[in-house]
Amino acid sequence: MPNTSTRQKHSRRTRRRRRADPARNELVSSSLESAQQCLFNQDYGTAFAHYLLVLNLAPVFKDFARESFRFTLFKWAEELDSLGRIQYLFDCYEQALELFPDDEVILNSMGEHLFRMGFRDEAAGYFHKALKMRPDYPEARENFYRVANWLVERWHFFMLNDHGRNQKYQQAIQKAVQKGCNTVLDIGTGTGILGMCAKKAGAAEVYACELSKTMYELACEVVSANGMDGSIKILHMKSLEMEVPKDIPHRVSLVVTETVDAGLFGEGIIESLIHAWHHLLLPPKRGENEFGEQSATGRVIPAGATVFGMAVECTEIRRHHRLCVTKVGGLSMAAAGELHSPVSCSSEPDDSMEPYTTERLSRLPGGYKPLTEPFTALNIDFNNVQELEGLSSREVQEIRLPVIQQGELDALAVWFQLHLDEENSLSTGPQEDTCWEQAIYPFHSAKGFVLKPRDELIVEVSCRDAYLRLCSVAVLRDGHKISLDKLMDSQYPVSNPNPEAELCSALACLQTDQSQARDFCMLECSEMALLNNQDYHQSFCTALAKLISQLKVKCQNQERGSAFQPGPAVATRCASPFYVLDVSEGFSLLSLIAASQGHVKAFSSVEKKKQQEVLKRLARSNNISEQHLEFWLNNTEDEQGMLQRPSREKLWSAIILDCVETCGLIRQKLMEKASLARCLLEEGGRIFPGKIVVYGMLVESETLLLESAVQGQEPTLGFNIAPFINQFTVPVHVFLDFSTLECRHLSESVELFVLNLMDANANYINREVKVQATSAGRITAIPFWYHIYLDEEISVSTLGQASHWKQAAVVLQQPLEVRAGEWVRLAVKLHKSTISILAHIESTPEQME
Numbered sequence: 001m002p003n004t005s006t007r008q009k010h011s012r013r014t015r016r017r018r019r020a021d022p023a024r025n026e027l028v029s030s031s032l033e034s035a036q037q038c039l040f041n042q043d044y045g046t047a048f049a050h051y052l053l054v055l056n057l058a059p060v061f062k063d064f065a066r067e068s069f070r071f072t073l074f075k076w077a078e079e080l081d082s083l084g085r086i087q088y089l090f091d092c093y094e095q096a097l098e099l100f101p102d103d104e105v106i107l108n109s110m111g112e113h114l115f116r117m118g119f120r121d122e123a124a125g126y127f128h129k130a131l132k133m134r135p136d137y138p139e140a141r142e143n144f145y146r147v148a149n150w151l152v153e154r155w156h157f158f159m160l161n162d163h164g165r166n167q168k169y170q171q172a173i174q175k176a177v178q179k180g181c182n183t184v185l186d187i188g189t190g191t192g193i194l195g196m197c198a199k200k201a202g203a204a205e206v207y208a209c210e211l212s213k214t215m216y217e218l219a220c221e222v223v224s225a226n227g228m229d230g231s232i233k234i235l236h237m238k239s240l241e242m243e244v245p246k247d248i249p250h251r252v253s254l255v256v257t258e259t260v261d262a263g264l265f266g267e268g269i270i271e272s273l274i275h276a277w278h279h280l281l282l283p284p285k286r287g288e289n290e291f292g293e294q295s296a297t298g299r300v301i302p303a304g305a306t307v308f309g310m311a312v313e314c315t316e317i318r319r320h321h322r323l324c325v326t327k328v329g330g331l332s333m334a335a336a337g338e339l340h341s342p343v344s345c346s347s348e349p350d351d352s353m354e355p356y357t358t359e360r361l362s363r364l365p366g367g368y369k370p371l372t373e374p375f376t377a378l379n380i381d382f383n384n385v386q387e388l389e390g391l392s393s394r395e396v397q398e399i400r401l402p403v404i405q406q407g408e409l410d411a412l413a414v415w416f417q418l419h420l421d422e423e424n425s426l427s428t429g430p431q432e433d434t435c436w437e438q439a440i441y442p443f444h445s446a447k448g449f450v451l452k453p454r455d456e457l458i459v460e461v462s463c464r465d466a467y468l469r470l471c472s473v474a475v476l477r478d479g480h481k482i483s484l485d486k487l488m489d490s491q492y493p494v495s496n497p498n499p500e501a502e503l504c505s506a507l508a509c510l511q512t513d514q515s516q517a518r519d520f521c522m523l524e525c526s527e528m529a530l531l532n533n534q535d536y537h538q539s540f541c542t543a544l545a546k547l548i549s550q551l552k553v554k555c556q557n558q559e560r561g562s563a564f565q566p567g568p569a570v571a572t573r574c575a576s577p578f579y580v581l582d583v584s585e586g587f588s589l590l591s592l593i594a595a596s597q598g599h600v601k602a603f604s605s606v607e608k609k610k611q612q613e614v615l616k617r618l619a620r621s622n623n624i625s626e627q628h629l630e631f632w633l634n635n636t637e638d639e640q641g642m643l644q645r646p647s648r649e650k651l652w653s654a655i656i657l658d659c660v661e662t663c664g665l666i667r668q669k670l671m672e673k674a675s676l677a678r679c680l681l682e683e684g685g686r687i688f689p690g691k692i693v694v695y696g697m698l699v700e701s702e703t704l705l706l707e708s709a710v711q712g713q714e715p716t717l718g719f720n721i722a723p724f725i726n727q728f729t730v731p732v733h734v735f736l737d738f739s740t741l742e743c744r745h746l747s748e749s750v751e752l753f754v755l756n757l758m759d760a761n762a763n764y765i766n767r768e769v770k771v772q773a774t775s776a777g778r779i780t781a782i783p784f785w786y787h788i789y790l791d792e793e794i795s796v797s798t799l800g801q802a803s804h805w806k807q808a809a810v811v812l813q814q815p816l817e818v819r820a821g822e823w824v825r826l827a828v829k830l831h832k833s834t835i836s837i838l839a840h841i842e843s844t845p846e847q848m849e
Contacts, residue, residue, distance in 0.1 A: 028058045032065070039068065044076035048092065055099050062099065069096070070105055077113065089113065104133040108140040115143070120150045121213040128727075142834050145730040151214045152728035154707045159435040160191065160725065161706040163715040165426055170197045170717055172301050172420035173256055177201040181254035181299060185209070185280060187239045187272055188259040191721050192219035195232050198256065207248050209235040214728075221724050240275050251282045256301045262358040262428065263439035263468050264305055264380075264416050270388055270466040273300060277385040284383055300382045302418045307378040308429070309414040309470060311457055313407035314368035317359065319532040320525040321411075321442035329537035329593040335621035336614055337519030340444040341528050345471040352522065355469045358437040361413055361430035363740040365801050371409065371451050372401040377461045377470060396462045400476070403455040408448045409484075412459065412470045414439040441470045449484060451475065519617070521610045526662040527587045529804035536796050536804070540688065541593050543790035544580070544654065547686055548597045551578055551653055554684055577601040578653035579646045581632060585658045585667075587611050592618055594654065595628040603632040605642060643676045651682040657757065659692055660786055660798060663734040664808030666692070666755070666833040674757040687757045689788045694753040694835065695799075696784035698824060699809075700777040701743035708733055708811045731810055731836065738783050738799065738807040746779060746818060747771045752828050753835065769826045770842070779816040779824065782837050783809035810837040817841075 035050035051069045055062055073096050080089040093110045100106055111126030124147045130140035159165065173194065177184070182204040186195035189208035199206045206228075210216040216236040223232050235247055244251055255276050259267040277284070282298035318324055321341040326333055343357045361368055377399070381387050415428040415438045428436035443449070451457060456476040462469045475482045523531065530536070580602045582591040591604035592615055606612055612631055619629050632642065645651060655677045661667055677687050705711060709729045710722040750771050756762040773779075785799040785807045798805035816839055818824060827838040 024057060028054055028061075031057075032061065035065075035072070036068070039072055042075075044072055044079060047072045048076045052095055052099075059099075066100070066103070069099075070103070073106065074109060077109070081113070086117065102133050104130040104137050104140060107133065108137065108143060111140075111143060111147075115147055120147050123147050124151050124214050138831050142832065145732070145834075148728040148730050149734065151212065152725065154733070155435055155437075156190070156725065157710055157729075158707045160193070160710045160721060161715045162435045163717075165435065166193065166715065166717050168420055168424040168426060169194060169256070169258070169301070170201075172424045173197045173254075174201040175421060175423075176254050176299065176301060177203050183250070183252040184254045184256060185239075185248065185252045185276070187255060187257040187276065188267070189219050189234065190215055190258075191725055192223045192232065192234065193716060193719060193721060194256045194258065195219075195234075196223065196226055196228055196719055197717065198254070199228050199231055203254075205252070206232045207235065207252065208232060209237055209239050209242060211236075211238050218724050218727075222719070222721050225720050225724065239272050239280070242280060244280065248280070251280060251298065253282050253296075253298050254301065255281055255298070258302075260305075260416075260418065261439075262437045263356050263414065264307060265463070265466055265468050266356075268466070269382075270391055273382055274385060274388050276300075277388070284385070302420045303383055303422075304379070304381045304419045305416045306376060306419070307380075307414060307416045307468065308374045309377045309412050309459070310374045311371040311401060311403075311409055311451070311459075311472070312361075312368045312411055312413050313371055314361075314364060314410045315366050316364045317368075317440060317442060318408070318410045318448075320529045322444050322448075322528065323446070324532045325534055328531060328534065328589055329541040329596075331589065331592060331596060331618060331622050333618070335617045337521060337617065338446060339521050339523055339528070339531070339614070341442065341525045342522050343440075343442055343525070344444060345441055345469045355467050356414070356439040356441050357525065359413075359440050360437045363737055365737050365739050368413070369405065369407045371403055371405060371407045372457060373404060375399060375401055375459075377414065377459075378463075378468065391463045392466055394463055396460050399459045399461060401457045401459060403451045403453055403457060406450065406452045408450050409443050409457070409472060410448075411443055412441040412472060414441065414468070414470060439468075441472075443472050443484070445484070449475070452477070519613070521614050523587050523611075526804060531587070531589070533802055533804045535800065535802055537589060537593065539790055539794050539796050540590055540656075543688060543794045544590075544594050545597055546791065546794075547654055548578055548600060551684055552599065576650075577628070579603070579650055580654045580656070581605075581643075581646070581652050582656040583632075583642055583658065583673075584656060587614075588656075588658075589615070589618075590656050591615070591629060592622070592624065594656075595619065595624050596622060600653075601628050601630070603630050603646065605632050607631075607633045643673060643680060645680055651685065652677075652680050653682055653685045654688060655680065655685075656688045659689060659757075659788060660805055662805055664736060664785070664798070664806045665732070665734060666830075666835065668833050670833050671755065671757075671763070675760060678758065678760070686791070689790050689796075690756070690758045690792075691789040692755040692757070693751055693787045693789065694755075694784055694828075695749050695787065696752045696782045696810075696826075696837075697745060697749045698747040698771055698773060698779050698818070698839075699741075699743040699745055699781055699783060700815075701741060701780050701809075703742045704733055704781045704809060704811050705815070731813070732834075733781070733809045733811050734806065736783060736807045736809055738785065738809075739801065741783070743781075743783075744775065744777055746773050746775050746777050747824075748774060752784060752826065752837070753830060755830070765830060767828045769828055771824045771826060773818040773820055773822050773824060776820045777818060779812060779818055779839060781809045781811045782826070782839070783807055784835065810835070812839060 031050045031054045035047045035054060038047035038050060051065060051072055055065060073092065076092060077089050096106050107126045107130040111123040114126065115123035127140050127144035127147060130137060131144055177198060184198040184203045184206045186208040189195050189210045192208060195206050195208040210219055213236065216234065219234050223229050223234065242248065257269065259269045259272060261267045282296060285297040285299065321343060323333060323339045342352055343354050345355045415430065418426045428434050430438055457472060458474040458476065460471045460473050472484055474484055578600050580594040580600055582588055583605045584590060587606060591602040594600050595602035604615060606615060615629065619626060657673055657677065659667055659670055674687060709726045710716060712722055713720060750769060752769055753767055787795050787797050789795045799807065818841060823842040824839055825842050829836045
């Protein structure tokens with residue numbers, strides 16, 4: 001049996017052990033000892049190098065050293081991050097993952113660094129892998145949900161659930177393929193649905209490209225699951241980088257794409273199509289040959305578009321883009337200068353400005369009022385390369401729009417009709433049930449401008465830098481032309497009961513010396529809305545005044561109590577001002593409001609120089625001494641050290657924390673910040689807010705379902721896409737306007753949770769809440785919002801129409817059928833500022849006891 005003998009010898013040889021190497025063992029032992037000593041001395045870089053050596057030479061120590069190695073890596077990464085040595089930081093993580101490729105904690109930490117630095121695609125991959133290693137790892141799950149909102153925005157789900165839109169694209173593609181377009185390129189393929197439509201229609205060759213790594217990998221999975229992985233070639237690259245024959249063997253006869261945004265050109269469709277016509281597409285059709293063949297020519301779906309617009313009045317748009325109030329928290333805003341959002345079509349735009357923002361007009365709180373009839377702003381033919389190339393150099397078009405009703409000019413709202421072919425088109429208009437929002441071009445003016453019937457609004461339309469730009473430039477009134485550009489820098493009144501006086505005032509503005517330019521400062525849209533939230537600031541003003549008054553009384557009582565035994569400490573304490581720290585995110589007036597109370601030294605966390613200048617101007621104009629306002633980040637080395645004592649001998653009288661993000665979520669690490677803040681307060685001092693109460697309600701909302709997950713295969717034309725895109729479903733839907741959300745209320749509002757920032761002992765992690773259904777229906781979601789208590793009596797709600805906050809909602813994975821009168825038990829959990837809710841029906845009220 002020679003074969004058997006041979007196998008046994010081979011087996012014995014593979015089990016033979018390597019001889020011990022005394023020098024190697026000595027090096028491992030000394031390096032491990034050195035690593036531990038360096039760790040003790042907080043020399044994390046050297047400790048990390050020693051651990052790498054040990055674990056590469058002796059992998060047997062991996063389990064023993066894993067925890068210490070992780071700790072060393074994370075501390076060393078913090079140092080590298082603070083020093084700006086980013087590439088070295090990532091090199092260290094790569095080395096760590098070579099040793100521990102399946103360590104979910106290291107994978108998650110790597111993802112956190114990538115996400116913080118803007119590499120969202122890459123971060124998602126690490127969070128996803130960490131979850132595969134350990135599905136119940138809460139930190140990785142919450143991080144993945146956070147990044148999923150960036151990578152796969154909610155409109156992807158709404159778009160894929162739009163059966164009408166998908167079907168029209170399918171019909172246009174099928175018609176083109178049947179007419180001879182049998183080689184197809186899908187630019188910006190996303191999930192791959194349009195490419196699959198082309199293959200299903202009978203195209204001989206289908207190619208697709210996708211820039212996003214996450215969406216590219218998802219498209220590959222989807223195409224494979226639908227049995228087309230061998231017949232659709234997907235490329236992870238920009239179409240602008242594609243070449244023939246390097247990436248595709250020859251030019252194609254059809255390009256399909258939906259790389260359009262609310263402003264039509266914002267995703268680069270013009271540049272992509274110009275490149276495609278020159279490098280990837282067959283030449284356009286010049287006329288049919290005698291056999292009627294079209295296969296030797298190229299074409300694009302969509303074939304073109306028509307852009308429409310109208311002027312609107314809308315308070316919701318107004319308050320997010322310009323200052324609408326004259327006083328904030330008792331402070332006059334006259335000296336603030338020109339404040340407005342970074343959305344502007346000014347004649348001299350810069351990189352910090354965006355020409356438009358987006359809104360769903362039908363869902364704006366308070367609605368909107370059309371001031372003009374819809375007008376045609378632009379027509380574009382995507383099958384005409386000369387027209388595409390000439391778009392940016394087109395002359396500025398001036399359009400005169402008759403005003404149909406009186407109202408304040410707040411914005412130009414823009415939408416378009418996408419012509420897929422001669423028969424099929426899609427509209428993104430405000431009255432359509434569509435997955436698209438509308439583009440909003442806000443009008444910036446210090447005091448607004450009221451349009452009246454018989455006025456004509458003059459609008460300029462251009463396509464500079466391949467962006468569609470619309471700008472309201474002037475108004476024709478009673479034969480006179482009023483320049484709106486100049487009025488932005490003037491004190492032109494919103495309205496005047498005397499038309500003649502109003503006209504004279506406007507004309508006088510045109511002759512005003514413009515040499516004295518107003519001070520300008522740009523604020524984010526959410527910061528503008530916050531500045532316009534008068535209830536919020538007045539509540540803080542009242543609560544701060546109340547606290548300062550209490551502390552003054554306390555000091556006076558201490559002085560009187562020490563009258564018989566005077567002590568220098570009491571006298572010094574009462575003579576020195578009260579210290580207030582505002583660590584709000586972004587631009588905040590709360591420090592100035594605190595300083596206006598008198599006997600207060602306030603510290604602001606505002607970091608941008610221009611915003612600091614605004615606060616200084618407001619301080620001077622409101623008679624607040626500069627000595628009573630300081631900028632805290634100018635005194636600290638980094639933001640991580642923001643919460644610390646004002647000085648060695650002082651503590652804070654009040655610390656203002658920013659607790660709720662604009663999107664409707666509790667801010668990350670809020671409770672950790674509150675815990676630290678409590679240690680920095682003087683006796684009698686307060687954290688603002690002191691308590692947050694979370695409220696919620698049971699609702700039935702088809703809209704939330706459609707925006708949260710793809711609902712089966714029917715809307716996606718029978719293609720199996722849902723299981724793959726739904727990996728990016730997140731349980732909490734953010735940036736909701738609950739007041740305009742299409743839903744049925746199935747219960748009254750109920751208290752879900754309480755976070756006490758002043759008393760750690762009052763807090764908990766889990767809570768069960770019972771809710772009685774007031775109507776029968778299908779519970780699909782639980783929207784929630786907050787009452788923010790500055791003290792026991794003064795609170796601010798995040799639900800009001802004047803609120804700068806949006807709301808959020810937990811969307812149930814499985815909707816629950818409920819009858820009126822039934823009880824629903826909600827299991828509410830808070831983990832690191834993230835709220836989760838599980839719901840189930842209780843069959844009888846007795847079971848709730």
